[in-house]
Amino acid sequence: MSVTAGVSEAALATRAKLRGGIGQTKHDDLGVARKDDPRLRRLAQTRAENREEVRADHRRVRQAEIISTEEEEAQEEADLLPVEEEDEVEEEDEEEEESEYETDSEDDMPGNITMIKPVFVPKAERDTVAERERLEAEEQALEELAKRKLEMRKIETKQIVVEEVRKDEEIRKNMLLQEANIGDVETDDEINEAEEYEVWKTREIARIKRERDAKEAMLREREEIEKLRNMTEQERREWERKNPKASSVQPKKKWNFMQKYYHKGAFFQADPDDEAGSVGTDGIFQRDFSAPTGEDRLDKSILPKVMQVKHFGRSGRTKWTHLVNEDTTDWSNPWTSNDPLREKYNKKMAGMNGPIEKPKGSKKMKDWET
Known part of the structure; x- marks a missing residue:
């Protein structure tokens, strides 16, 4: 039972008490004969039954409501007060005019119950049972998925920890093996020291000899260059004829x-130009x-x-086999034809006339010479 139903019952009880008090003090001046009138008893009994039905219907309507506000409660109380006032007025009218009791009983029938105004709810916002079940199923599926992911992460974490522990153990074993095998390495540094010394001495002597020969060759080349510089052209030719140099150019x-x-x-035809000499000939x-x-x-x-x-x-x-055997002369070329136009052109060409004569000077040059 909702809060509204409880409030309605309290309001109805208060109204009944008020009606009882009013009934005891209002008609004290009336006679006993009027109170024992059978028509009044039937009318009072009918009203009591109608009130019980109204109360029952009112309880059913209010129990079906889901949300109740303070404004609805205030409106409900305001609706009940006029009903009480109408009942009192009807009792007074019945005492004056008993013939109107039928109309008073019709006003209290359950057909005049106030109904709640329907409110339209869009289809997208309707919360049906199927939609609620679907949302609950989706939420449950998401929870199960999150649980499975958590379990998988736990399993992966355990595997990573086990792998790291295994790697650390393997590294530790390898380090122990390396420390144990350091003493087992065979080195021949201290074996045949005398023989190794003799081999080193031979290499060192050959290096010193190479450096000395290179230095002597450089000095001889400088002396030869200085000697050639002091010679005349004829003496230099005679010296080069007697001392020919070996040339890398072959005939x-x-x-x-x-x-x-x-x-x-x-590529790779010249001496290297870098210090390392990696790209030379x-x-x-x-x-x-x-x-x-x-x-x-x-x-x-x-x-x-x-x-x-x-x-x-x-x-x-x-x-063709090769162009040496073939005559490649183009006789259609104007240079090979011997026509009058070609002959006239040849006369204008330098060196094609007779002996070279002294060029004729201009008039300005003659005036300048005189």
């Missing part, structure tokens, strides 16, 4: 007939790159004339 060899050409390349770059290889080793000059071509017998081979 070109004659190539075979139809030999293929290979370029020696442009090498002896392999000084080899003869023009030497014949593969089919070029064969003498193709003894082959028939028709076979003295590149890629003989293959589709797409070149038309």
Whole structure:
């Protein structure tokens, strides 16, 4: 039972007490005969029954309400007070005019009960039983998921702890093994010291000799440069003829007939320009790159004339053997034609006329000379 139902019962009880008191003091001047009138007894009995039905209906309506406010309670009390006043007025009217008791009884019927005004609730805001159950199921599923995640994190944490402990144990064992094996390492630092000393002494002597030879060569080169500077041109040529220098440039060899050409390349052909000397030349770059290889080793000059071509017998081979054997003169060129226009043009070209004559000076130059 709600708070509203309790308040309603208290209000009805107070009203009944007030009615009883008023009934005892209001009609004291009336006679006993009037109080014993059967019509009045029936009317009073009917009113009592109607009041009980109104109270029962009122309790059912108020028990069905979910939310009750102070304004509704005040309105309910205000509605009950006029009913009491109407009852008192009706009793007075019945004493004066007993014929109107039927209309008074109809006003107290349950059909005149005040109903609550319906309030429209949008569909999106309606809280149905199915929606409530769905929300509860979703909330329960989320709670279960959170519990499973917590359990998984606990398991992962345990695994990480176990792995870290295992790694620490393995590192400790490895350190113990390394400390135990340090004494087992065999070093030959103290073995054959005399022999190692002799090998070092040989290396040191060779290094000193290299440095001395390099220094002497540098001094000889300086003396030679100074001597050449003091010589005349004829003496220098005579000295160079008697003391030829070895040159890295080798004379070109004659190539075979139809030999293929290979370029020696442009990289690693000069001395290194860095201190480490990591990108300098090498002896392999000084080899003869023009030497014949593969089919070029064969003498193709003894082959028939028709076979003295590149890629003989293959589709797409070149038309010409080489340009030395072919006449590439273009007779349609105006420079090769000997027509009057060409002859006139040749006369204007320098060196094409007779002997070179003294150029004729201008008039200004002649005036200046005189």
